[in-house]
Amino acid sequence: MNLDALPQPLYAQVKNHVLRHIRSGAWRPGERVPSEHELVRELNVSRMTANRALRELTRSGVLSRIAGVGTFVADQKAASHPLQIRSIATEIRERGHGYRAVVLKQERVAAPEAVRSALGLGARRTAVFHSLILHFERDLPVAPLQRVEHAVRAVQPDAATRRHLAMGAKEAALLIERITWSRGQRASYALLYHPGNRFELRGNFDI
Amino acid sequence: MNLDALPQPLYAQVKNHVLRHIRSGAWRPGERVPSEHELVRELNVSRMTANRALRELTRSGVLSRIAGVGTFVADQKAASHPLQIRSIATEIRERGHGYRAVVLKQERVAAPEAVRSALGLGARRTAVFHSLILHFERDLPVAPLQRVEHAVRAVQPDAATRRHLAMGAKEAALLIERITWSRGQRASYALLYHPGNRFELRGNFDI
DNA sequence: AAGTGGTCTAGACCACTGT
């Protein structure tokens, strides 16, 4: 079971141990996974270490725990609910899959400051971020090529959107257009409107 | 500083201790917060407890840590980056603000199964979820009334969306229209498209 | 009674950054 891949802390190795069994299909959704005490015996770690591993996997939706009963493999579909789609990097990192990521390409057309300063007005500046990211798992590229594409621009929202956001007629909105790729397929397309006077865009893209 | 509000575990009380100072403005973004050892001395907790509190606040974006240097208040705006907007309940729960939530109203017009079964076709069934949720912090209602409104329907995407998602001309998409409220203001309006044959909608709304 | 998760402690070692 190889607990001695040195670069990783023990609790992360325990997480990977569990994740490996789940991804291989050995432990299926709804099934019980080893208890903390069992992991202590099987993997020669302290209970606090096993606890941290299971707790973090629970927090990220991989496992489900019931005190007094046990720990179970969570339903995978629920964890990837469309409403919870976030940055691919965040998603993978939190599940303990990814460990390192390399930005292959990161382009930017027009400065985001222009967009930010344009928020109060109806300007037409546009900033486009295009990223190509390779994700690694324990330094082996296993995940298929993932991509996120963001187009950010200031727009005059149409009447319906303006009504949804309780915006004035002259107010500009920040529109983020986002496309995500997963396993070679486009996974989502989102139009995210934010009132310009209540939000500002920052350069933190969580890659 | 009152560490003896019994219903909460110690590490959560430490988290609230830190959050209170940040929200009150006493500790401003970029400023250093007490180190683990200082918290040990000031709050009479073990270092592991202080560590868990600071670690979880870091994971949820409230703090930022640099080994060998210190722990700092993270930039608040970055944490609420538009691209990372999630369920309000999740957001608040992860920041340690909310502890309990009451669903005041939860309506559903038309069954979601209809939407699900309609995905393969161009049907016009619509399911609308309307929730009114009151958030509590340590059983005191402090957060302003928050709302999320979801409208879910199957649509025939227009040409642009179809191109973004690499969909065929006859393929239906699942469109989630989402409005979030925060502090009485509408905070975001999102149109989330997902190819019908690659996603399914589940009843888990993370309230 | 035995098992489970939830929490907490008081130590410990380490790598790192600052002075």
Added chain:
DNA sequence: CAGTGGTCTAGACCACTTT
């Protein structure tokens, strides 16, 4: 050098569910 975060241990007590 002292301070910091990062981790790990071997115990412990508790409330709970199952047998």
